[in-house]
Amino acid sequence: xxxxxxxxxxxxxxxxxxxxxxxxxxxxxxxxxxxxxxxxxxxxxxxxxxxxxxxxxxxxxxxxxxxxxxxxxxxxxxxxxxxxxxxxxxxxxxxxxxxxxxxxxxxxxxxxxxxxxxxxxxxxxxxxxxxxxx
Numbered sequence: 001x002x003x004x005x006x007x008x009x010x011x012x013x014x015x016x017x018x019x020x021x022x023x024x025x026x027x028x029x030x031x032x033x034x035x036x037x038x039x040x041x042x043x044x045x046x047x048x049x050x051x052x053x054x055x056x057x058x059x060x061x062x063x064x065x066x067x068x069x070x071x072x073x074x075x076x077x078x079x080x081x082x083x084x085x086x087x088x089x090x091x092x093x094x095x096x097x098x099x100x101x102x103x104x105x106x107x108x109x110x111x112x113x114x115x116x117x118x119x120x121x122x123x124x125x126x127x128x129x130x131x132x133x134x
Contacts, residue, residue, distance in 0.1 A: 005125065008117070008120060008121030009121050009122070010121075011117065011118060011121050012077075012081070012118045012119070012120075012121030012122040013065055013068065013069055015114065015115070015117075015118035015121075016061055016064075016065050016077065016080065016081060016084070016118060016122070017061070017062065017065045019061060019084060019115075020057070020058045020059075020060075020061030020062045020065065021058065021062070022058075023054045023055070023057050023058035023061065024054070024055060024058035024059070024062070026040070026051075026054050027051045027052075027054035027055035027058060028055075030048075030050055030051035030054065031048075031051040031055070038050065038051075041091075041095075041096070041097045042088070042091030042092050042095060042097040043087075043091055044087075044091070044095075057084075060080065061080055061084070064076050064077045064080050065077060068122070074122070074124040075124055077122050078119070078122045078123050078124065080122075081115075081118060081119040081122040082119060084115065085112070085115050085116060085119050088111070088112060088115060089112055092108045092112065093108075
């Protein structure tokens with residue numbers, strides 16, 4: 001069971017690092033674009049604020065993953081994970097976003113499931129203390 005817990009934690013670190021890097025890459029493309037009408041339909045921001053929010057969330061995500069790997073502020077990574085999960089679920093399923101077909105909907109469901117598993121892996125667990133005599 002302990003091995004599975006460590007495997008989920010490593011998966012969580014990798015998943016949120018990749019998600020944060022993707023947000024930073026999207027922010028770079030949006031900021032570098034000469035057009036201000038760029039929008040991602042499932043995100044609540046449009047234009048220039050979209051790039052700023054994605055850059056901020058990407059930097060925060062990378063920082064929180066680094067802190068969690070160092071063993072500090074793991075709870076903040078869990079908060080970030082829940083925020084990202086809620087933002088993406090809301091954008092895909094509870095907004096005006098429409099899928100072009102069943103394959104797109106299936107990919108979105110798999111992406112949300114993968115983020116849910118990463119969220120579960122980010123939840124800090126209390127370490128057991130060994131009973132011993134003083």
